[in-house]
Amino acid sequence: GAVVSQHPSRVICKSGTSVKIECRSLDFQATTMFWYRQFPKKSLMLMATSNEGSKATYEQGVEKDKFLINHASLTLSTLTVTSAHPEDSSFYICSATNRVRTEAFFGQGTRLTVV
């Protein structure tokens, strides 16, 4: 299967700072990337869909000014959690796909802890 690399795997930051998470498709061009948030013992909640070269589409209830998504190239999307607070602590997972493939490939996830 295709490889999607997510970095960092773990990050601890202070409340009020911003954190950037990268999602890279290593061996295919990802026209679409998805960002999910997973709470403990809960399912994955889709936060936003990002298409290369265009603005991300956010799901209802997700603050676009807080969770900035950039998909500047066909192999890289970034999620920036701005002015992080403890309630933003969670497991964030990205996935990537293109129109040729009929499945999404997932990154390893990022454990964000805001203290």
Place this chain on the structure above:
Amino acid sequence: AQSVTQLDSQVPVFEEAPVELRCNYSSSVSVYLFWYVQYPNQGLQLLLKYLSGSTLVKGINGFEAEFNKSQTSFHLRKPSVHISDTAEYFCAVSDQDTDKLIFGTGTRLQVFP
């Protein structure tokens, strides 16, 4: 809009026993169906997928699932589980026009020796 229901939040089973993890979906359009496995603090790994054709789909690690359109189900089965199968399992659906996945709430499979 699509939705996925995984009725069992936890399934305990002894090693070498068979297991079935249930998944039901609802959608007004044709969909693709997926099962993913997640090990602690890791991303998701695809077990199997149904796109079209044969309703019985075989995946990795000895898992299989059967698509039942009339019952809108896609239950996951394995005839004999191993300790290493202990993980969280997610059923997901996407419509055929987008790649957006909608996940069920997950089923924790716990295999005991």
